[in-house]
Amino acid sequence: MSKLLLPAGNLLKLKFAVLYGGDEVYLGGKNFSLRNKADNFTLDEIEEGVKFAHSYNKKVYVTVNVVIKNNLGNQIVDYLRELEKRNVDGVIVSSLFLIQKIKELGLKLEVHLSTQVSCMNKEAMKFFASLGVKRIVLARECTLDNIISLSKENICDIEVFIHGGMCSSISGRCSLSDHLCLRGANDGLCAHSCRWKYYLSNDIDKKDPFVLGVKDLMGIEIIDKLASYCQSFKVEGRMKSEYYVAKIGLIYSKALRLIKENKYDENSKKELLKALLEIENRPLSLGYLKNNFTSDDIIDLRVSRDVNHSYLGYIDEVDQVSKTIKIVRKNDFKNNEIVRVIPYDREPFLIKIENLRDEDSPVNVASKTEKPYYVNLNTVLKPLYILEKYE
């Protein structure tokens, strides 16, 4: 059965990913991954994250998928040794040099080929499998039919992007961001320049934008068609919030559970689709997973979208003695407000915010970003439960 691979931009997000449905998580260290703008992990944090994930029988993969610059190879190999020591399950790499080194040194790390290599045919898969690659993250250009036919070759494990941001260019072949603002995508610094506004040069009045950017991927409608063919479904989004990771995790893990139980019918698809649309701020499409590319897959820059403010915060600590919970606030909530609790181990339920206070005194509104607030504990609540607006 397919695993759900969730992103972990930092240690907190890793915990949410593990608790809220991820079978596996992927993360980047402070160097050598392609999301330099995410918080990322120190080696100690990686060790802590691995211990946490392993305690739930979940796996941790570390992205080491920068394109290697001159003379950095040995430094990265030392880093791989450190990852091995910290019991990381595998690494996601794009470099032939690293793939060879891992094999040569006999490092106990599964090798997953990054999507940066844009592997999308069986001969390339055979080549990488011959080097010891265990899993290939297929290029995001692969269609539903391509994925199924490549999987049937049984060359190695297949991982497919199922949800999140897409590159419009072939991954690894884009230097637009580097060219326009000296932020190289292959150095982990992509500025998403494909999402900027462009005009045809003959459009002197700049009336009609020319779109390079494509909508984010949302594969909930076809995940059942792929479930028997992919070893892992990947959610993109190491830069996204813990709330996003948790909600996406809950939705896709539920889909996989229903598929396993042979209960993934049209009604459940509709229900999960609705839930996804409630949390997404970006335009979405099925992309190549519907087997073709149309104008519906590019971002219509003339359409604006609302920002979602449903995420109120998460429970940081529960003090059973003083019957108090500590909440890390993300959006405003008020004293006496009814809010929805999204737990990771049971169905959602409602609570009333009572006796809201900050570190000094009672307040009517929790309005300060990332500040701790305290409320009375009247029911069973646990750390890392999410609080959401109830409307």
Place this chain on the structure above:
Amino acid sequence: MEILYYFKYDDLRSKEVKDSNLLYCDGIIVPIKYLTDKEKYQIDFELVYKIEKKFNKDIYLLLDKMVLSKDEVYLTLVIASLMKSKYKIIFSDFYYLNKAREYNCLDKMIYFSPTLLRSKEEVSTLFSFKIDNVILSYLDEITMEDILSSYGPLGILGYYYPQLFVSKRKLSKANLELNPSLNINHFDFNSLKEESREEELIYYEDDQFALYSSKLVFNLPFIKENQDKIKYLIIDSYLDDDKDIVKKIKEGL
């Protein structure tokens, strides 16, 4: 050092030569139909022998398009001819490397990726796979010189407009569907500008969308100084029409 030049156009039935660069270069790179990013000037593989016959130069087949499953279907029809031909092959997708192993012709393969070959480490790894010839990615001169000094002679791009973006998505067609009033030249170069910048970005779309910078990269003194470490000097004038550029470069060296 061999100067390689991309075949763009010529009348292969006539003795007259329209692009005199083809006379001055040492080898001709031919973008092969359905298998190249340089779609505007792609040529049927069956016509390559005519180019060879007319110009009597070494021929290099350019297979730089990333291979989708649908391309793989087409390739099953032509791969044997490509691999068994006497021509060298410039490739980007590891599809070809695996096939070259099968056909036992690794010695004719030249790896090229505009973005992924940026270090001595990667070059030496490719050598360990018996790929003896590579063309380095777009690089700053210090890095390039360092790699050339350690592993040269290698191929480099000597005169080119960097490819910034290549997409399997037909973005031009999609934009036109979304907004039919766009003034797009089909099957020709079009130019875009980012809203706050003046630089023109040139794109061409046939089977895929490829975007290029309009800024030429060319550093003759660097080439001159390092020519003993350069095996192939690639002159890529895909976006310009200077019919004497190869002659001028040769004279400058």
